[in-house]
Structure formats: C-alpha cells, structure tokens
Amino acid sequence: MATGSAPVRRPRGAAAADSPLFMGSLAKCFQVLEALNTAGRAVGLTELAQLAALDRSGVQRITHTLKVLGYLRQDPATKAFRLSGRMLEFGHTVLATNAVRERAQPHLEALNRRTSETVNLMELEGEEIVYVSRFPSVHAVSVDLHVGSRLPAYCTAAGRAILSHMEPQDALARLKAARRTAMTRHTVTDLPGLRKALQVAREQGYALNDQEAFIGDISVAAPLLDRAGRPLAAVNIAVPSPRWHLDEVLARLVPPLLKTAAAIGKELRYF
Known part of the structure; x- marks a missing residue:
C-alpha cells in the first residue's frame, strides 16, 4: 500500500480474542512486529511500545526474545530495532507455495506487455486484499504499492471483484466487519451502495474503481474462479486518470483483462 500509514491490525472482533484458544502473548508479539513493519525504519524501545x-x-x-531468535536486529549504538533478513524467508515461502500465483504469472506478464500498464494479482484475506504479484507500468505511477501491500477490499476493484462472487451472506459480513472509512471523496462506504456495486460487478464480470482508493487511480479487476465458481483471486489493471479517461479504460483495457482472467481460469479448473 502507500508507504507509511498502515495501522497495526488487531484481532477481528471480540469473539476472536475471547476464545480460549487465543494466545494474548503471541498476539502482542505480532503487534510489535507489525508496528516495526509499519514504521519502515529502525525504532527505539520507547517509541516501539507507543x-x-x-x-x-x-x-x-x-524484542529481546525476537532478537535472540534472529528475527530482529538491534543497532549497537542507537539500540533501535528493525526486522532482520530472516523475515524474508517467510515472504519467499508464501510466494513460492502460492499455486494460483504460479499459474497466473505468465498470463499477467503477457497482459502487462500488451497494455504497458500496471497489472496485479490480489487475494482476499479477511476484509483486505493483498498484492501477491505485480508487473509495473512502463510509465511513471502515482501510487507506491508492492507485493505484500494491503488495501481494504470494499473500496478496491480487486476486492469487489472477489466479493461479488462470494456467497452474499459472507460478502456482506465482511463489508460489515470492515472499517469503511472514505479514502477519497469518491469512496462509497454505505452498505446499500456497496451491495449495488457488487451486484453490478457480478453481472458485468468485472469491477471498476474510479478514484475510490486513491485520487487519480482508475482500476478494473476480474475474478479468478475455481471449478466450483468460488473466487480465488483477482487480476487487476491500474492506470492514472491523467493519462486515461474512463471510457478508454472500458474500451481498451476491460477486453484484454477478461481474456486474461478466462485464460488463467482454464488452468485453475484443474487446481
């Protein structure tokens, strides 16, 4: 996501934290790791606690435990902590074992070459979408995103593409659980408006986002479905509005997007 503003994630709902299986001490450990990840720099103990x-x-x-285990580094002079290179092993394993990503990669690259625009593969996790593959545009981009970036599903084309093909009750539950804060003046946050957007996306076979997540960013996304029709991920093309008009996006980008999603879908039927 855009750098530097991601909040530390908390357990989803009181029921999760109230479960006898929930380990509060382990959750605190991840709060520290996520705080460091969000900061994106070395942080001293007092600030890290805040x-x-x-x-x-x-x-x-x-931090002492994580340092001993090799997951944190501490500057000997400033005593500030940062994530260690050992954390890279987890990210590599996540990507290397993602079968959908593996099958989609050549198709995404081909779409990127054909359009010269940014092409992404995103998956739904809870109420967020996460970027698992990204082929950047040959042109300058206005939004700084990378593999591993996360955005709210309710206001993104990929999120809506996936939600639109989920069981309606499940999709609605995720919308209700999300913190539906307007990210721009164009963001739809009310449930009736979002349900309508999901209905349109399901009928059209793709979702459109016109500057709801970022000003100046237009995105279209198509879902990738398994053989039972359940959404596994979404393919997305993102372009800047200064270079693209909405009618151009619909006419020139939606057809190759749908063709790419269909090609990947054929492979996923044997998934």
Whole structure:
C-alpha cells in the first residue's frame, strides 16, 4: 500500500480474542512486529511500545526474545530495532507455495506487455486484499504499492471483484466487519451502495474503481474462479486518470483483462 500509514491490525472482533484458544502473548508479539513493519525504519524501545500500543516492559521482553531468535536486529549504538533478513524467508515461502500465483504469472506478464500498464494479482484475506504479484507500468505511477501491500477490499476493484462472487451472506459480513472509512471523496462506504456495486460487478464480470482508493487511480479487476465458481483471486489493471479517461479504460483495457482472467481460469479448473 502507500508507504507509511498502515495501522497495526488487531484481532477481528471480540469473539476472536475471547476464545480460549487465543494466545494474548503471541498476539502482542505480532503487534510489535507489525508496528516495526509499519514504521519502515529502525525504532527505539520507547517509541516501539507507543506504536504497538503496549507497555514498555512487555515490549522489552518481546524484542529481546525476537532478537535472540534472529528475527530482529538491534543497532549497537542507537539500540533501535528493525526486522532482520530472516523475515524474508517467510515472504519467499508464501510466494513460492502460492499455486494460483504460479499459474497466473505468465498470463499477467503477457497482459502487462500488451497494455504497458500496471497489472496485479490480489487475494482476499479477511476484509483486505493483498498484492501477491505485480508487473509495473512502463510509465511513471502515482501510487507506491508492492507485493505484500494491503488495501481494504470494499473500496478496491480487486476486492469487489472477489466479493461479488462470494456467497452474499459472507460478502456482506465482511463489508460489515470492515472499517469503511472514505479514502477519497469518491469512496462509497454505505452498505446499500456497496451491495449495488457488487451486484453490478457480478453481472458485468468485472469491477471498476474510479478514484475510490486513491485520487487519480482508475482500476478494473476480474475474478479468478475455481471449478466450483468460488473466487480465488483477482487480476487487476491500474492506470492514472491523467493519462486515461474512463471510457478508454472500458474500451481498451476491460477486453484484454477478461481474456486474461478466462485464460488463467482454464488452468485453475484443474487446481
């Protein structure tokens, strides 16, 4: 996502934290890791405790443990902490074991070459979509995103493309659980408006986002479905409005997008 503003994620709903299986100490460890990840820089103990919304003594124990295990590095002079290179192993494994990504990669690359625009593969996790593959435009882009970036599903083309092919009750539950804060003046946040957007996306076979997530960003996305018709991911093309008009996007980008999604879908039928 755009750099530097992602909030630390908390357990989804009170039911999750109230479960006897929920480990609060483990959750605090991930709060520290996510706070460091969000900061994107080395952070001292006191500031890290503030960012993670935890007490300093608890964060001190957590950072010491993570440092001993090799997941954090500490500057010997400033004593500030940052994530270690060992964290890269997890990201590599996530991507290397993603079968949908593996099958989609050549098709995404071909679409990127054909359009010269940014092409993404996104998956739904909870109420967010996560970028699992990205082929950037040959032109300058206005939104700084990368593999691993996360955005709210309700206001993104990929999120709506996936939600539109889910069971209606499940999709509605995710919309209700999401913090539907307007990201721009164009963002639709009310449930009736979002349900209408999902209906249109399902009928058309693709979802359109006109500057709802970022000003100046137009996106179209088509879902990738398994053989039972369940959404696995979405293919997305994102372009800047200064270079593209909405009618041009619909006329020139939607057809190759749908063709690419159909080609990937054929392979996923044997998934």
